[in-house]
Amino acid sequence: MTPHVVELTGVSQRYGDVVALADTNLVIGRGELVAIVGPSGSGKSTMLNIMGTLSRPTSGHVRVDGHAVEELSDRELSALRAGTIGFVFQQFHLTAGIPVLDSVADGLLYSGTPRAKRRRLAETALRRVGLGHRLYHEPHQLSGGEKQRVAIARAVLGDPPLLLADEPTGALDSRSGATVLELLHELNEAGTTVVVITHDRDVAGSLPREVRLKDGRIEHDSTAGRIEHDSTAARELAATASGAER
């Protein structure tokens, strides 16, 4: 098993004259919990989408879970995404009128898993995020924090090794935000590599590793180049590094 879940090497993303990401190198080890921070427009979402193979960069190399993304067809990429990466976005995409159990189960719609099994897995995922008592609620019957937890349940349904979250607490009050953050910590402790974009300095400061972007470049990385081995070592290293910085 490759120790690195994400490897970006010389990755750039240009949109006409706009350089959204400039010659970026970043390695994320298995079992890490990483905050991506930086001002609006600094390239955070661009970087996360490239890590998540949702977009291919203008130049550079991307490896996800050991696979060289540029060598994969769109079809192979979809399969890699489906089996390896869970996404959580700032806006929860829950369909009105559909019980959350089905919304979550639909996350495996294209995996070929039979409906009964999808619903069983969905129930397990919802229990995992503390929503076992809300399986048949519809989106309008849930609080914002609960909706975001549904989104996380859907993202972790197939137990992907990598969870990417773009401002998952951005639309929440601080208490719901704290619950969602706690959940990300728990998933990480259970072995999931988590990368989370946040505007919240307290959130970022509470995570073992912080990568700061500015104008499409990594301006600061609290554990740059030091994560090489297994998740325990990575976590210990990260904890030491972030402790030493403060």
Ligand SMILES: Nc1ncnc2c1ncn2[C@@H]1O[C@H](COP(=O)(O)OP(=O)(O)OP(=O)(O)O)[C@@H](O)[C@H]1O
């Ligand atoms: N499809 C696109 N076409 C042109 N420019 C784009 C496109 N997508 C992003 N950009 C530009 O690239 C830069 C980086 O955008 P990105 O969405 O990565 O920023 P961000 O750090 O996520 O910001 P925010 O905190 O506001 O979400 C911005 O200047 C943005 O305007």
Ligand SMILES: [Mg+2]
């Ligand atoms: Mg963004």
